[in-house]
Amino acid sequence: MLESSFAVDHVSVSFGPKTKRVLALTDVTLSLVPGELTLIMGPSGSGKTTLLSLLGCLLTPDRGSVFVGDIEVTRLSEAARMRLRSSIGFIFQSFRLFHSLPAIENVLLSAEIRGNRRRQTEAARSLLDRVGLASKGHLKPDALSGGEKQRVAICRALLSNPSLILADEPTASLDFDSGQIIRQLLRSASRDQQRTVVVVSHDSRWKSFADRVVILEDGRIVSDSRSLGCEESSFSYHPVEA
């Protein structure tokens, strides 16, 4: 039995028609610990995004189980998985902000979905303040830089006070400085707020912020290693023992 808060247990996922089935993940097992930032790396098509989708309750595996705490997600109805998703923080490469809404409304969207928007207004303002966007809450995404958009997206993810944050290439569209701010924010979310953070990225600069690095290839975990735990520390991979 898996002991961590979030885990996938011997999961396999395939896509496409029966005659041309493509295996995206094969017998993958991974458990995630609160307070840890896990970096998932690997070449394109290695199954990183599929693994993230499984953890985010957006996909169900062909085989194996996905756990959120004691709940086995694969046994839940679509409605129950939707409810579960509202307590997971998502951060996307393309930000996925709503262009017709000001930054503060974008942050409040997750509260709106959960039906507690009124109680969260102050919290949303405070989050924007924490990421240095207090004066830009009224601006629509088109008036914000890439880094600012991603910070708004992080605020949206954090507003639901999630124990799991899933970030897909969160710094891919950003310059170095903006990327560095995002890396520090997510690092703080895991270290200081004891959240489980999973980042999928090709960017090796994430390694120094990660507590753990998982490398996928052809739908299998080929490496799962822990860093020394600080940004400045030297970092090396330790392949998983068979």
Place this chain on the structure above:
Amino acid sequence: MSFLHAASKIIDTTDSDLWIAGRGTPCFEFPASLEKRFAELAYSVPGVEQTSRICTRIVSFRKPDGDEQLVTLVGAESGAGPRFPLPLVSPAQSAMQPDSLLIDESAGKLLNTTGPLPLQVELNDRRARVVGRISGFSSFLGTPYAFASYSDAAHFLALRTPETMFILVKLRAGAEVENVKRNLQQRLPNTNVLTRAEFSRKAQTYWTSQTGAGTAILGAALLGLFIGIAVVSQAVYATTMEHIEEFATLKALGANSWFVVKVIIFQALASGVSGFLLGVALSGPVIHRAQSLIPWLAEQRGLSMAILPLTIAICIVASLLSVRAALRVEPARVFRA
């Protein structure tokens, strides 16, 4: 609605309690003739206070410039009621001006009667004078109305002396309408005795369900409804598909189906209500312009508000297609860049 009002306008303008018409008369415009003595017979029925006559027929109207135009001549006795247009000598008197006509102002250009009054004209080759203009009696059959006293109209129409077309009956205070109606029907078995409301409804039913006019108008209205649903549906669907990624994001963030449906319905209602307001604002000028082609067309202020719930219903029905598309979108696509 304008069509229905126009179909029974003359009937509704009288203040009679009962109408006596020739058997099988479907509406005011197509009367069967009655014997004039029926008016005296009706007067002898207990409960009847007054009877008066109305006649109508399409006649030739020679304009002041010599051109000819067909008009629907309506002649009535003063018992038709104070709202009925008659060329009275003065509003306080029931006496009528001889050989005089009232013409609706909407027909002024067509009949060339826009100049100073009185105007000399001819009706069925007999001399007459247009002495006044009225409003609210636009042409229904395509021929403008001309109103005259009953005796003048009978003269212009060359009615035979013992002949009339409709007899209006006003009851004494306290008389039972149904009793008097029954007695009149027994006394005049070859006629139709109807209350004003019954005759009004009968005329409206005739024009809407027994002629092509009603079917055409109803067909046009239904076509408009279907086109409206199709257009709104397409617009909402296009907007939804344009924002399908946002719906995927909403679902990934945990929005349930009802939340997604609410967003789409709100979007449809916003376009529907904007369209409705625009339509209401434009309907006045458009109807005003269209009145030159369809004189009986009138703006129905109350109807505009009644259309609002229909508009909302159309929007909700039209958004169903979009709801399906948005609910089927796979939330996992949010991780594709």
